[in-house]
Amino acid sequence: MSPGSTPGFVYLDYNATAPLRPEAREAVLKALEAPGNPSSVHRFGRAARKLVEEARASVAALVGAEPKRVVFTSGGTEANNLALRLAIEQAGVKSLIVSAIEHDSVLRPARHAGLPIVELPAGADGVVLLAALEEALAHAPKPALVALMLANNETGAIQPVAEVTRLAHEQGALLLCDAVQAAGKIAVDLSRLACDFLTLSAHKLGGPTGVGALVTRDDWVPAPLLRGGGQEQGQRAGTENLPGIAGFGAAAAAALQSLPRMAEVAGLRDRLQAALLVACPEAPVHGGGGPRLPNTLCIGMPGVPAETQVMALDLAGVAVSAGSACSSGKVTPSHVLTGMGLPEPTAREAIRFSLGWATSEADIERAARVWSEFWMKKRTDL
Numbered sequence: 001m002s003p004g005s006t007p008g009f010v011y012l013d014y015n016a017t018a019p020l021r022p023e024a025r026e027a028v029l030k031a032l033e034a035p036g037n038p039s040s041v042h043r044f045g046r047a048a049r050k051l052v053e054e055a056r057a058s059v060a061a062l063v064g065a066e067p068k069r070v071v072f073t074s075g076g077t078e079a080n081n082l083a084l085r086l087a088i089e090q091a092g093v094k095s096l097i098v099s100a101i102e103h104d105s106v107l108r109p110a111r112h113a114g115l116p117i118v119e120l121p122a123g124a125d126g127v128v129l130l131a132a133l134e135e136a137l138a139h140a141p142k143p144a145l146v147a148l149m150l151a152n153n154e155t156g157a158i159q160p161v162a163e164v165t166r167l168a169h170e171q172g173a174l175l176l177c178d179a180v181q182a183a184g185k186i187a188v189d190l191s192r193l194a195c196d197f198l199t200l201s202a203h204k205l206g207g208p209t210g211v212g213a214l215v216t217r218d219d220w221v222p223a224p225l226l227r228g229g230g231q232e233q234g235q236r237a238g239t240e241n242l243p244g245i246a247g248f249g250a251a252a253a254a255a256l257q258s259l260p261r262m263a264e265v266a267g268l269r270d271r272l273q274a275a276l277l278v279a280c281p282e283a284p285v286h287g288g289g290g291p292r293l294p295n296t297l298c299i300g301m302p303g304v305p306a307e308t309q310v311m312a313l314d315l316a317g318v319a320v321s322a323g324s325a326c327s328s329g330k331v332t333p334s335h336v337l338t339g340m341g342l343p344e345p346t347a348r349e350a351i352r353f354s355l356g357w358a359t360s361e362a363d364i365e366r367a368a369r370v371w372s373e374f375w376m377k378k379r380t381d382l
């Protein structure tokens with residue numbers, strides 16, 4: 001059993017939620033026991049404030065930002081929604097250009113905003129097409145907001161955000177970068193990316209759920225996101241989620257410190273991919289052709305629906321995800337894979353293995369064996 005996993009189970013769904021890191025668990029428990037409100041002036045309040053500010057510094061350090069630019073939120077979804085709102089209400093953007101492979105927490109509020117919107121396709125390697133971006137920037141009502149994630153949650157494909165920010169800024173556009181999946185897996189440096197808004201989520205990097213952050217570029221001073229008691233430098237009112245924030249800070253510090261270990265995780269992922277391809281050489285790897293997160297493998301089992309694979313793996317003690325979503329009894333293929341131009345039947349057969357800080361060699365061997373045995377069985381049925 002690997003730490004952070006349920007005994008007897010192999011957990012390979014870090015991109016959904018990573019197991020809580022021990023450092024984060026300790027920080028959450030310590031904060032739960034602290035009686036203070038960070039706004040109180042007495043010693044308990046000051047101790048609570050110290051926890052919040054230490055966490056802010058750790059989160060800022062993870063992405064190379066100034067601590068005062070970090071606003072804590074209830075997660076990545078809120079941070080993305082708030083960034084869009086700020087861009088529209090404060091910066092007065094007149095149009096939106098979003099990649100078709102963004103997370104729903106960007107895509108849905110963007111489509112709901114009532115502004116002209118262009119959705120940019122990605123290539124077969126999972127990377128957004130720059131020619132489509134340039135075309136959209138040239139024609140979009142100005143100023144525009146461009147939304148491009150740093151790494152995709154399903155394929156792991158890393159996007160050329162620094163280059164896209166440069167192109168966007170040349171046209172007076174703002175850039176929102178969802179770094180929820182990238183942070184803690186690859187180095188993230190706000191000054192290099194130069195984006196205007198960057199968003200994070202604690203539970204993707206070994207922190208608790210229900211806490212995230214919106215990070216803004218130095219010269220951007222947003223107006224209040226939530227009005228009330230004036231917390232978060234007046235930008236997001238409401239008594240701070242002290243245990244969540246403390247856990248986020250501890251997870252961010254641990255993730256930054258263990259970034260070099262991601263090379264080992266990449267090695268495990270590559271071994272898993274190689275083993276699956278030995279069992280089934282025709283299995284398509286999606287988004288594997290370009291730069292990719294070290295922990296992610298999106299692969300299809302020919303002729304076998306993703307949900308069937310996920311259930312079979314679950315029964316055999318291996319937890320993974322399908323990109324397709326089931327709602328009202330109808331399975332829709334992943335918008336990320338169709339946004340890369342994959343035909344729907346192929347998109348419906350893709351599952352995602354995502355590894356992380358506690359993944360062991362034994363986990364990978366078991367996952368490879370279970371998937372390969374299942375494929376051997378299915379192959380004879382097809």
Ligand code: PLP
Nearest residue numbers: 075076077103105153180181201
């Ligand atoms: N952005 C990306 C790329 C994600 O993968 C997710 C979660 O799956 C989110 C945003 C939303 O984050 P949260 O679960 O903290 O709301």
